Amino acid sequence: MNDLELLNEQQKDAVLHTEGPLLILAGAGSGKTRVLTYRIAHLIETCGVNPWNILAITFTNKAAGEMRERVDRLVGFGSESIWVSTFHSACVRILHRYIDRIGYDNRFTIYDTEDQKTVMKNVCGRLQTDTKLFKEQKLLNIISHAKNEYKPPEEFKLDAKGDFWMEKAAEAYVEYQKELEKNNALDFDDLLMKTVELFQSCPDVLEYYQDRFRYVLVDEYQDTNTVQFKFLSLLAEKYKNLCVVGDDDQSIYKFRGANIENILNFEKVFPNARTVKLEQNYRSTQNILDAANSVISHNKGRKEKVLWTDNGPGKPIVCRQFQTGYEEAEYIAGDIRKKMEEKAEHYKDFAVLYRTNAQSRLFEEKFLMANIPYKIVGGVNFYSRKEIKDVLAYLKTIDNGKDDLAVRRIINVPRRGIGSVTLNKVQSYADAQGMSFFEALEDMDTVPGLGKAALKIQPFVHLIHACRLKLSDISVKGLIEEILDQTGYVRDLKAEETEEAEARLGNIDELLNKAAAYEEQAAEPDLRGFLEEVALVADIDSLEDGDNRVLLMTLHSAKGLEFPYVYMAGMEDGIFPSYMSIAAENAVQEIEEERRLCYVGITRAMKELTMTAARARKVRGENQYNNISRFILEVPSDLVGRGTPCNAPAVRPSQKDMAHARAKEAFKAKTFDPQQFKVVKADSLEYKVGDRVSHVKFGKGTVLEIADGGRDYEVKVDFEKVGVKRMFASFARLKKVESL
DNA sequence: TTTCCTGAATTTTTT
DNA sequence: ATTCAGGAAA
Numbered sequence: 001m002n003d004l005e006l007l008n009e010q011q012k013d014a015v016l017h018t019e020g021p022l023l024i025l026a027g028a029g030s031g032k033t034r035v036l037t038y039r040i041a042h043l044i045e046t047c048g049v050n051p052w053n054i055l056a057i058t059f060t061n062k063a064a065g066e067m068r069e070r071v072d073r074l075v076g077f078g079s080e081s082i083w084v085s086t087f088h089s090a091c092v093r094i095l096h097r098y099i100d101r102i103g104y105d106n107r108f109t110i111y112d113t114e115d116q117k118t119v120m121k122n123v124c125g126r127l128q129t130d131t132k133l134f135k136e137q138k139l140l141n142i143i144s145h146a147k148n149e150y151k152p153p154e155e156f157k158l159d160a161k162g163d164f165w166m167e168k169a170a171e172a173y174v175e176y177q178k179e180l181e182k183n184n185a186l187d188f189d190d191l192l193m194k195t196v197e198l199f200q201s202c203p204d205v206l207e208y209y210q211d212r213f214r215y216v217l218v219d220e221y222q223d224t225n226t227v228q229f230k231f232l233s234l235l236a237e238k239y240k241n242l243c244v245v246g247d248d249d250q251s252i253y254k255f256r257g258a259n260i261e262n263i264l265n266f267e268k269v270f271p272n273a274r275t276v277k278l279e280q281n282y283r284s285t286q287n288i289l290d291a292a293n294s295v296i297s298h299n300k301g302r303k304e305k306v307l308w309t310d311n312g313p314g315k316p317i318v319c320r321q322f323q324t325g326y327e328e329a330e331y332i333a334g335d336i337r338k339k340m341e342e343k344a345e346h347y348k349d350f351a352v353l354y355r356t357n358a359q360s361r362l363f364e365e366k367f368l369m370a371n372i373p374y375k376i377v378g379g380v381n382f383y384s385r386k387e388i389k390d391v392l393a394y395l396k397t398i399d400n401g402k403d404d405l406a407v408r409r410i411i412n413v414p415r416r417g418i419g420s421v422t423l424n425k426v427q428s429y430a431d432a433q434g435m436s437f438f439e440a441l442e443d444m445d446t447v448p449g450l451g452k453a454a455l456k457i458q459p460f461v462h463l464i465h466a467c468r469l470k471l472s473d474i475s476v477k478g479l480i481e482e483i484l485d486q487t488g489y490v491r492d493l494k495a496e497e498t499e500e501a502e503a504r505l506g507n508i509d510e511l512l513n514k515a516a517a518y519e520e521q522a523a524e525p526d527l528r529g530f531l532e533e534v535a536l537v538a539d540i541d542s543l544e545d546g547d548n549r550v551l552l553m554t555l556h557s558a559k560g561l562e563f564p565y566v567y568m569a570g571m572e573d574g575i576f577p578s579y580m581s582i583a584a585e586n587a588v589q590e591i592e593e594e595r596r597l598c599y600v601g602i603t604r605a606m607k608e609l610t611m612t613a614a615r616a617r618k619v620r621g622e623n624q625y626n627n628i629s630r631f632i633l634e635v636p637s638d639l640v641g642r643g644t645p646c647n648a649p650a651v652r653p654s655q656k657d658m659a660h661a662r663a664k665e666a667f668k669a670k671t672f673d674p675q676q677f678k679v680v681k682a683d684s685l686e687y688k689v690g691d692r693v694s695h696v697k698f699g700k701g702t703v704l705e706i707a708d709g710g711r712d713y714e715v716k717v718d719f720e721k722v723g724v725k726r727m728f729a730s731f732a733r734l735k736k737v738e739s740l
Numbered sequence: 741t742t743t744c745c746t747g748a749a750t751t752t753t754t755t
Numbered sequence: 756a757t758t759c760a761g762g763a764a765a
Binding site (some may be wrong): 059060061086087088089110112113185188189191192252253255256355356357358378412415417418419420422451453535536537554555556557576578579580582595597620 | 750
């Protein structure tokens with residue numbers, strides 16, 4: 001049911017203005033998602049718009065998932081035919097249908113960052129580029145930037161005339177793009193670029209989608225780049241029903257080509273655009289808002305906004321500085337524990353935000369020790385783990401033998417005794433014949449100079465052929481199992497008997513689950529559909545509602561989310577704002593972007609905000625000493641709680657307190673996951689002092705001490721890698737490796 | 741020829 | 756800390 005009475009005047013305005021372009025300037029927490037979802041519901045229920053004609057676009061999968069859920073709840077029947085997706089996945093869907101119109105094969109594959117780097121390495125090798133002077137990553141950044149500006153190689157080349165650096169980059173761009181085309185692959189930026197190209201060169205396709213998506217809604221509009229803007233304006237050209245929501249203060253993707261002009265020029269491109277401002281904040285307390293306002297006010301050249309709230313002042317902001325990052329993490333773990341006990345909140349009400357993914361490690365360790373269920377969002381992509389990429393490369397090869405990168409990745413995985421010399425011979429043969437790498441492999445008998453190596457290649461080619469034959473009558477999950485079985489991949493891992501192999505096996509299991517889940521959920525599940533889904537999703541599981549865990553993530557991925565209790569960790573100059581931005585040529589702008597990021601972080605908090613810093617922390621193995629972040633100093637001191645000054649010495653909870661808290665928690669937290677938290681004191685332990693044991697996280701170690709703690713045994717172990725740890729036996733789940 | 745081992749280099753943020 | 760390139764052993 002769509003109850004407009006729940007909206008304020010401005011929100012209602014935005015919902016009811018259904019025809020024509022609409023720009024919603026929405027401050028943080030002003031209920032923009034609510035406006036978007038209500039607007040969709042209103043379009044369908046009141047205006048009789050067919051759900052099929054609505055496209056809602058977001059930036060991240062997480063945001064898309066959230067929006068999807070809310071739309072489903074509000075709209076109910078028919079909501080599944082609304083497209084709610086990210087720019088990239090919308091483009092993939094379009095391209096899979098029509099990219100043959102601009103000379104690609106519809107069975108293209110998508111290259112991730114790692115693949116891009118591999119391609120660029122090849123290109124640099126071929127062009128004899130000195131990669132000391134022109135770093136691959138640097139070149140890729142330039143290319144990405146060009147693509148975000150919708151500049152194809154030819155045009156880029158013209159622009160580069162006269163500039164030695166840019167001419168070199170242009171050369172790389174041309175070659176890089178050729179290589180992608182040869183492999184029938186697109187990189188992330190191509191997805192947008194090729195879609196726009198498709199629209200511009202095939203008016204009939206464009207018109208089809210214009211008619212299809214008569215109503216387009218865009219979230220986080222301030223982060224759109226030039227191609228995305230082109231994409232949107234082309235789509236909306238015919239009916240002009242484009243509704244965009246944005247906040248210039250939350251623009252944090254300039255590094256990815258976000259173009260703030262898109263918001264400022266909206267009214268120019270769409271002349272009779274209506275603009276609505278949402279300024280009432282429903283999320284945070286006044287203290288949190290004041291802190292956010294004060295920080296962001298240090299930026300020049302922004303649209304002044306007056307955010308206000310009906311919520312009371314709330315708790316003061318907590319700022320603390322610790323000696324080390326270690327203590328910082330310990331404090332946060334302890335504080336979450338404390339709040340859980342005092343207020344009986346849910347774990348999912350807490351979030352720890354940091355600047356870089358690398359910072360998650362410390363928290364992971366401490367949370368594991370304190371038995372706080374947590375989930376790390378982002379970081380090392382599930383799908384970029386080695387074993388997963390291997391399996392996916394097999395799938396890609398089976399689906400589309402044109403992807404040389406995938407074929408080359410797995411030709412010798414697991415070991416088939418095929419080395420680089422053989423590969424080079426095959427590659428030159430393929431190049432000479434103008435065929436793909438896999439086709440050359442199929443032709444192995446005619447490849448000159450292969451000799452015995454051909455015999456090693458044969459089983460691989462057979463395997464792929466056999467799988468292709470089975471394709472039509474086997475599930476994706478079955479296919480993966482077949483591959484794992486035939487190649488002995490799982491067998492080899494099991495034989496390794498290391499922690500690492502164990503983890504890899506676990507990941508493979510997760511992939512199998514994912515495949516099974518895909519087949520259940522998809523209308524017409526097939527291999528390509530699976531690969532497509534997997535290519536654009538970083539994390540294996542989106543957040544489920546019942547998933548009661550503390551979230552750990554970067555400030556970037558926190559955008560669009562909200563939590564009652566937010567911890568911003570690592571608030572140090574050099575970390576946040578990052579060293580890169582401070583040292584940059586255009587430091588002023590770079591730091592302003594960081595400050596917006598800080599603004600985003602602060603405004604995630606609903607009830608309480610804690611900012612922490614460490615005097616010293618390990619960065620890349622070395623100790624780094626940092627000052628308190630300038631952003632903390634920009635928070636007015638009267639908002640910061642007394643008794644918790646920034647330079648307060650770290651209060652380290654004693655071991656006994658921690659142990660006590662843990663035991664208590666274990667008793668209380670049964671509702672979360674009885675399996676995990678049930679404390680059953682074993683009659684005796686399978687290991688004794690002096691035994692070698694292994695722990696899931698810490699690896700192998702020696703038992704130093706076992707103390708009977710009443711409810712449970714407390715075990716002290718000296719781990720090889722991480723040193724002495726104390727833990728409860730039932731939590732640690734140590735396995736005996738060998739006896740004394 | 742392939743594999744294994746050692747020393748060097750390297751990291752913001754996301755799709 | 757972890758990955759990557761280059762050289763020596765098998």
